[in-house]
Amino acid sequence: EVHLVESGGGLVQAGGSLRLSCVVSGFTFEDYAIGWFRQAPGKEREGVSCLDNGNGRGYYADSVKGRFTIFSDSAENTVYLQMDSLKPEDTAVYYCAAETITVGPQCLSPEHWGQGTRVTVSS
Numbered sequence: 829e830v831h832l833v834e835s836g837g838g839l840v841q842a843g844g845s846l847r848l849s850c851v852v853s854g855f856t857f858e859d860y861a862i863g864w865f866r867q868a869p870g871k872e873r874e875g876v877s878c879l880d881n882g883n884g885r886g887y888y889a890d891s892v893k894g895r896f897t898i899f900s901d902s903a904e905n906t907v908y909l910q911m912d913s914l915k916p917e918d919t920a921v922y923y924c925a926a927e928t929i930t931v932g933p934q935c936l937s938p939e940h941w942g943q944g945t946r947v948t949v950s951s
Contacts, residue, residue, distance in 0.1 A: 830854040830940040832862075832924050837945030840914055844949075848909040850924030850942060857881055857900075861927045862907040863935035864898065866920035866947075876922070878935035879907055887935070892918075914949045921946050 836848040850862060863878040877898040878887045886898040897910040907924060922945055925938030 832942035834924050834942045834945040837947045839948050842951050845912045850907045852905050857905050861934035863925050864909045866922045868920040880934050882929045916949050916951045919949050
């Protein structure tokens with residue numbers, strides 16, 4: 829069975845940094861796109877970033893572009909989200925999710941989800 833486990837969330841002051849980790853198992857790492865999503869209180873879940881493990885390219889929501897970086901360590905089956913210059917509006921539960929890579933855009937309909945890790949940014 830496919831499993832994804834997030835970690836690295838916590839409390840941080842505005843302007844600080846966190847690195848989230850997503851360890852995946854149960855499938856061939858290079859055949860999946862791995863995305864990061866977040867859900868803030870009272871808000872719908874939104875996509876934050878997506879990594880296509882077939883070509884190594886990352887994609888970002890406009891709200892985090894220039895501040896967040898997605899990358900992977902294939903030897904450890906782990907995808908990371910480096911978050912810098914954090915703002916209070918980044919406060920949310922963050923989830924990683926996996927989607928089988930196909931022709932066309934990725935991370936639109938993930939098939940497997942982790943349990944989430946909470947990020948709180950204070951002002």
